[in-house]
Amino acid sequence: MVRLHRSLQFLLAFIVYSKPLVLAQETKQFIYNNGFTEANLILNGIAKIHSNGLLELTNTSHHQIGHAFFPLPVHYNTSLLNNSGLSSFSFSTNFVFAMVAELRADNGGHGIAFTVSPPAELKGAADTQYLGLFNTSTIGLSSNHLLAIELDTVENREVEDINNNHVGVDVNNLKSIQSAPASYFSENENKSLQLTSGNPMQVWIDYDGMEKLLNVALTPARSRKPEKPLLSTPTDLSLVFTDYMHVGFSSSTGSASSHHYILGWSFNRSGQAQSLDPSKLPQLPHGKKSGGLRIIFPLVIVIVLLITISATINIARKRYAEIREDWEQQYGPQRFSYKDLYKATKGFEDKELLGRGGFGMVCRGVLPTSKAEVAVKKVSHDSKQGMKEFVAEIASTGRLRHRNLVQLLGYCRRQGELFLVYDYMPNGSLDKFLFNDEEPNLNSVHGFQIIKGLPSGLLHLHEEWEQVVLHRDVKASNVLLDADLNGRIGDFGLSKFYDHGSTPQTTCVVGTLGYVAPELTRTGRPTTSSDVFAFGTFMLEVACGRRPMESQRPPEEAVLIDWVLECWNRGDS
Structure with missing residues (x-):
């Protein structure tokens, strides 16, 4: 019986493997x-x-x-x-x-x-x-x-x-x-x-x-x-x-x-x-050829000729006019042309609008060359003071790479406007799911999936990157969701950078009411702790399903943190 069993094993092995053996x-x-x-x-x-x-x-x-x-x-x-x-x-x-x-x-x-x-x-x-x-x-x-x-x-x-x-x-x-x-x-x-x-x-x-x-x-x-x-x-x-x-x-x-x-x-x-x-070897598309052959740009020649002979170029210059200064040359790869952003968003028309707030507006766009989906945020700036430092921080933010951070791809400046270009997050911001009745409510499984990676992203900003990055505006509307409902921290428009072991050189209190740490209003100096405070408020917001500040509630319930602390002290669950 044992011999028969081994013979069957050998026969099965031969049937299964004989063809690969010959072919190999x-x-x-x-x-x-x-x-x-x-x-x-x-x-x-x-x-x-x-x-x-x-x-x-x-x-x-x-x-x-x-x-x-x-x-x-x-x-x-x-x-x-x-x-x-x-x-x-x-x-x-x-x-x-x-x-x-x-x-x-x-x-x-x-x-x-x-x-x-x-x-x-x-x-x-x-x-x-x-x-x-x-x-x-x-x-x-x-x-x-x-x-x-x-x-x-x-x-x-x-x-x-x-x-x-x-x-x-x-x-x-x-x-x-x-x-x-x-x-x-x-x-x-x-x-x-x-x-x-x-x-x-x-x-x-x-x-x-x-x-x-x-x-x-x-x-x-x-x-x-x-x-x-x-x-x-x-x-x-x-x-x-x-x-x-x-x-x-x-x-x-x-x-x-x-x-x-x-x-x-x-x-x-x-x-x-x-x-x-x-x-x-076969040649590459996209204007690249195998063997390191040099790239030829016939379209560039056509564009140059059109510039010299077209009477409409003056109108185009006015429409797509940008602010470009000598010190921005070092950020060339992160500088988008206004013309590309204008075409990508179809002239920033309302159909492409993703959101609007005190900062300005955010539009969805498709870049004309790469066909990549992006989110273009338009904010106002009316002073050149500090602009060089601000753009330097934008360039630094563009080098941040983490699976729980929204990638900042670059920027553009035009007259009194600044444009920031981000990865497009198809599911929008978390507050839309928390507080918009038209969207399905989040269950505990989806809520945990969204927020579980966010502490890792915040840790990367505070400790793991080459500089300390203070976000300074952590909140539900700045947590964006990708196609798989993974949460990513976005909107680095208020972020500040400083070297590890030093202190940030700013005394300007920024942020969103309800998320601002108490000590920040007294000292005016943001720290990683003030970011963590805002993140804790955000966690309460997700857990309780209500905003940090709701003036229509009774005074003792208007501020989420005070209300939760009072419930804790009373022993309420």
Whole structure:
């Protein structure tokens, strides 16, 4: 009976695995140097192959995943290796990629990961900061049996990223066992690279099973393989891989996204991967060409000609006139043109209005070039005094990156108006859900989902960033909700920056009545504690379902904090 049982086991194993065994033996190496049209890759999510053979993992759609894997598994007989001590557990690959950011080169999506994984479809992976590899419950599990070489363009403190432009070696996790800023060695000089520059770059990955050493190198697409790798990581992959592994690429988008492309790919299971010829690779769209060819701008010439011959240009100048001063040149990438914002919001028409208050108005817009959805906030300023410092703080705010903060993308100045451009939050502000009868009321589950990440965002502002950031106007209307009802702190129009260990140089009391800490009205000096006080008031607001100040109530109930404290003292629940 035991022998019969073992025979059945063997028969089942043969039926299930015999085909992959044969196929894997026939595909120890491959090369795609002329595009992926005939590759028959396994594509998941929004990954697609263009008509010229270019592989696109993700586009500028937000919160999406793209996977592309070689159709056949690679055979690694790990049981034989582990039992016999054989050291032929090696592989080599090189590929050319390009990342074209949605808005600016320093504000792109999450990046690309070369992936070796047992399944070719990474089911359940999150479509945000985990590069399409994991979710909150699977990240870090040894049962993943996954190797990833990440080309990461977002600094995620949750996984201890070193910056927003690095290469890392990941095993079952996104906490890299080794990482380095994106760069390459040329003539004993380390030269930096910007992953989201839009220029094609080439990656070499070589694993030596005898040395148990993984080497990773990165260069511009037309450069030779460096003699010195960027990363040289000791690791025993025979303890990670299963018998059959799939090789491919993974990417995901969040609130800021990029076009992630693979132009060519070579792989060898038992030797050095064949070299790619950059001149044969498919060309990139968006005016970018493979091999680092220079970009030609015929439209610029047309625009210049139109400027010189069009009689209507004077009217256009008046309509789109801006304030530009010499000191603003350093903030060029964060400066939007008024013309683009005017067109994006259809002239700030009422149909695009998201909200209006004492600060001014907020309109939804679609940027004409990238087609990205944004929120444009228009505020008034009638004095040049302090404007230079104010714009400097706006530029600093634009470098804040956290999953629970609304990203400030840039600004524009025109006559007596200042425009701030933010990520668009499709579900609006939290107070709309709390106090608008037309919207469904929040239950406790949704309420907790919204607020659970906000303390992390506030902690990032106060302690984790390179400077201390005082928000100075934390309230329900400044907590915005993304497409998945995740809460994000927004509206940094009143924020102040100062160095850790120092005190803010301001004595101006700002904020919203009901949220302002008592000591702030006496000293006039905001602190992180005054932000925390406002956040505590906001938490009471969510818990009680009423505003901090309601004058129509009896005097003893008008101020939410006083009323809650009185109820506490009386022992009322």
